[in-house]
């Protein structure tokens with residue numbers, strides 16, 4: 001008996017030993033084939049959750065004194081751990097926290113379930129390494145430190161800071177757990193990561209929306225309160241309000257939520273102050289109706305539907321999402337026109353998601369489009385420019401937009417891990433009169449981007465190029481991130497090629513077909529393309545008439561943004577070259593062309 005007692009003691013001791021080694025500070029109870037309870041006994045800053053992207057989502061209920069405080073969906077690793085994400089325990093300091101986990105793995109019994117890879121690596125830790133470790137992570141485009149990002153949200157300017165919130169999953173690099181991540185910047189190019197601004201509540205996930213600065217305290221939350229209106233996405237999509245009295249760092253949800261409801265799928269409210277009618281205007285996407293609904297309000301809380309726009313207008317294939325409405329000057333005139341931005345998915349010009357816009361008039365109640373319904377205008381002619389909206393309250397009546405630099409066709413599968421997706425460069429908008437008499441958007445990279453130019457510019461001057469490529473070097477530092485500016489005089493050449501390439505033979509080929517008046521970008525051989533059948537593509541933009549063309553290119557590890565010299569087209573495409581591109585080469589199909597003022601600016605951020 002004594003022997004049995006000793007063996008039992010020894011076994012108990014070993015068990016405790018294993019428990020301590022694997023799960024210091026935690027008590028893990030495997031309760032069933034799909035059920036595990038983890039008690040946090042000695043908390044540290046984070047509980048690190050092991051993720052496997054191919055695993056099904058587990059439902060993780062965070063309990064505080066055994067009451068459910070929040071529910072997360074987490075792809076807890078079954079077969080292998082792809083990466084870890086931190087769950088922040090600091091906000092629960094002094095409280096008794098446990099995680100009640102229902103895995104989605106359909107294991108047959110508890111013994112098999114215990115083998116799941118996550119249980120070996122789930123740990124408490126005081127640190128989480130979020131350094132910029134991935135080779136495709138952009139240097140000067142905004143990305144979350146870890147986790148998934150889609151649409152830009154709630155952008156406003158106040159007291160010298162640009163605020164950028166975004167659709168964020170802190171618990172994995174795929175879409176889910178939608179919250180508003182938050183970053184701030186003095187100059188739109190150097191970003192500081194702030195605490196998450198809004199998290200899901202009983203009304204649903206926090207989908208896209210906008211923020212305004214309530215200068216006259218119309219809502220009664222206080223002068224200069226920052227007011228956010230966003231979509232609460234639960235069983236239905238309804239619109240909710242939250243406000244911040246500390247410049248947008250923390251938000252309080254409004255007790256009267258929701259503030260707008262509908263029996264139709266409606267989302268992504270975007271608001272602004274309309275001076276002429278002395279009212280707030282909100283534009284809401286009736287996604288499946290393919291309409292934008294326009295509301296007005298005196299106080300941001302009570303909204304009246306004024307009108308709708310869209311039936312039969314523009315691209316109609318996909319759902320309508322993420323609207324914006326703004327008044328812009330028409331270049332070279334003293335006129336202004338109103339622009340209604342309408343992001344659609346799918347139905348973009350090269351498949352998947354894209355941003356279209358309409359130009360017209362707005363009288364405080366109704367938007368009237370100046371073009372025929374069949375006219376479709378695109379903000380950007382690449383594949384990776386979506387959910388584009390503008391900053392509210394920007395200085396000098398500036399209208400600056402930013403996009404999510406991805407496409408719903410493959411956003412969840414691009415070859416990054418610790419984070420997924422970046423924003424485009426911030427861009428300033430104006431209108432210009434096109435050769436066909438229509439008004440179009442001119443999109444210019446925000447001038448602040450020039451402050452990224454670092455080190456000696458590589459000035460290649462002017463030279464001729466024919467059918468043989470004339471090749472120039474790109475910078476080596478920072479994996480070659482750079483801005484390239486050039487002017488082209490095509491002379492006798494109708495087709496001019498601009499090729500970015502590396503020693504592995506990977507290349508992105510841009511071309512001007514001046515006969516057809518188009519600029520294109522071919523990324524079919526750009527590097528890694530096989531993660532999605534929809535990724536390899538040639539995108540095409542109309543370019544201005546004539547032999548003389550000016551171009552600006554921005555390269556940042558996994559993206560190329562091309563802008564016509566005066567912003568008359570923009571084209572944004574992701575590329576994943578295995579090694580950075582090291583050369584830019586110019587050639588023609590026939591005849592010679594002249595390249596003028598080719599300058600390559602190495603870029604860097606202020607670290």
Ligand code: FRU
Pocket residue numbers: 150151167178207208231267268321322387
């Ligand atoms: C657009 C969108 C929005 C929605 C959000 C959800 O990309 O579908 O309509 O609010 O993403 O993440």
